[in-house]
Amino acid sequence: MHPPAHHTTSGAQHAMRDLVRIGLVGVGIIAKTHLEVLAEQPRVTLAFTADPHRNEAVGFRGTKPPHYATLTHALTEHQPDLIVLATPTNTHADLVGEALTQSSARVLVEKPLVHDLDSLARLRSLQGTEDVHGRVFTAHHFAFSPEVRWAAQQIAEHPNWGPITAITSAFYDPYVLRGEQAFASYVSSWTDSGVNQLSMLARFVDLTALTSAHPMDAGASAWCTAAYRSRGTVGSARLRTSWRTGSSSKETVLIFGHSGVEIWIDHTAMTGFTARGDALLAAYGNDGKTPRKIAHYRPLHESLLSAQPDPVLSFDTAVTITELHHSTPVPGAGVE
Numbered sequence: 194m195h196p197p198a199h200h201t202t203s204g205a206q207h208a209m210r211d212l213v214r215i216g217l218v219g220v221g222i223i224a225k226t227h228l229e230v231l232a233e234q235p236r237v238t239l240a241f242t243a244d245p246h247r248n249e250a251v252g253f254r255g256t257k258p259p260h261y262a263t264l265t266h267a268l269t270e271h272q273p274d275l276i277v278l279a280t281p282t283n284t285h286a287d288l289v290g291e292a293l294t295q296s297s298a299r300v301l302v303e304k305p306l307v308h309d310l311d312s313l314a315r316l317r318s319l320q321g322t323e324d325v326h327g328r329v330f331t332a333h334h335f336a337f338s339p340e341v342r343w344a345a346q347q348i349a350e351h352p353n354w355g356p357i358t359a360i361t362s363a364f365y366d367p368y369v370l371r372g373e374q375a376f377a378s379y380v381s382s383w384t385d386s387g388v389n390q391l392s393m394l395a396r397f398v399d400l401t402a403l404t405s406a407h408p409m410d411a412g413a414s415a416w417c418t419a420a421y422r423s424r425g426t427v428g429s430a431r432l433r434t435s436w437r438t439g440s441s442s443k444e445t446v447l448i449f450g451h452s453g454v455e456i457w458i459d460h461t462a463m464t465g466f467t468a469r470g471d472a473l474l475a476a477y478g479n480d481g482k483t484p485r486k487i488a489h490y491r492p493l494h495e496s497l498l499s500a501q502p503d504p505v506l507s508f509d510t511a512v513t514i515t516e517l518h519h520s521t522p523v524p525g526a527g528v529e
């Protein structure tokens with residue numbers, strides 16, 4: 194049974210209702226993954242889609258829900274429980290604002306939550322009238338990747354390894370082939386992948402400051418560093434992002450300098466291993482049957498629809514990551 198529309202504003206402490214009516218805004222590349230994962234959830238129905246550059250409705254479990262050019266039009270005819278925003282990054286802030294003020298739905302916005310700090314301030318200013326904390330969730334999907342969760346579990350189970358003293362992460366995407374379209378959808382490599390790296394690292398350490406940022410290749414690449422705390426110790430993360438390649442490749446190495454342990458995780462293959470010197474301590478693989486994006490978004494949506502969504506999806510986490518992501522670097526910040 195659908196809940197009455199005026200009861201659908203649910204705080205993070207409440208599970209979504211029995212049936213969840215979803216409005217999908219933006220029917221581009223990542224929307225396909227949302228639709229595939231949501232179609233697996235028997236509780237979910239697709240109420241509408243909205244996208245000004247698409248004319249036809251999309252299929253969802255054998256039905257074709259109504260399609261609109263704009264969210265504004267869709268909300269005059271529907272009261273969804275959840276609005277999924279899968280639109281270009283620089284549209285997120287306006288659409289989150291509209292979803293908050295023109296509906297009572299929860300909002301799952303694609304990462305990054307916003308493209309600049311002014312937009313973040315505008316969303317925060319809605320807190321006086323809207324339940325921004327209870328309703329806005331950001332799809333920090335990399336934090337749900339299986340090798341990331343495996344590494345986090347390894348770390349939790351082995352306090353004897355000591356703090357993570359150094360991190361190196363490199364995220365490459367083949368967006369050079371998409372030319373200007375890549376900048377239109379994702380702004381820059383640091384805007385797009387930096388937030389994936391930071392939300393993934395939030396599983397392992399407490400990020401404290403951006404210590405350097407060097408955009409290069411007109412925004413298609415970057416080299417940034419961030420300070421963090423791990424088990425009471427300060428460390429430094431080196432973050433490389435780039436679109437200058439024909440293939441996707443993403444990996445992260447965590448060094449536990451006090452014990453000599455290293456964790457290597459390959460986000461492209463969703464594999465990992467832990468080693469100390471010549472010894473292999475642990476390894477993680479998968480059966481090869483689940484495509485990477487499904488492996489991220491299936492647990493993400495399961496968590497969002499649960500009674501206690503993972504804090505990595507929360508507005509607070511998005512604020513922390515956005516502020517760090519866009520801060521003016523402070524060399525030596527966080528280092529004692």
Ligand SMILES: NC(=O)c1ccc[n+]([C@@H]2O[C@H](COP(=O)([O-])OP(=O)(O)OC[C@H]3O[C@@H](n4cnc5c(N)ncnc54)[C@H](O)[C@@H]3O)[C@@H](O)[C@H]2O)c1
Nearest residue numbers: 219220221222223243244245246279280281282303304378
């Ligand atoms: N592609 C990926 O692998 C991926 C993965 C994770 C997150 N994301 C994020 O998802 C977002 C979208 O990425 P994408 O790759 O799907 O981009 P895309 O360009 O393929 O799709 C965006 C869609 O939004 C539509 N759109 C534009 N403005 C709109 C508006 N005002 N209202 C409704 N629809 C609108 C466009 O017509 C297009 O169909 C970006 O923020 C990106 O960072 C993408």
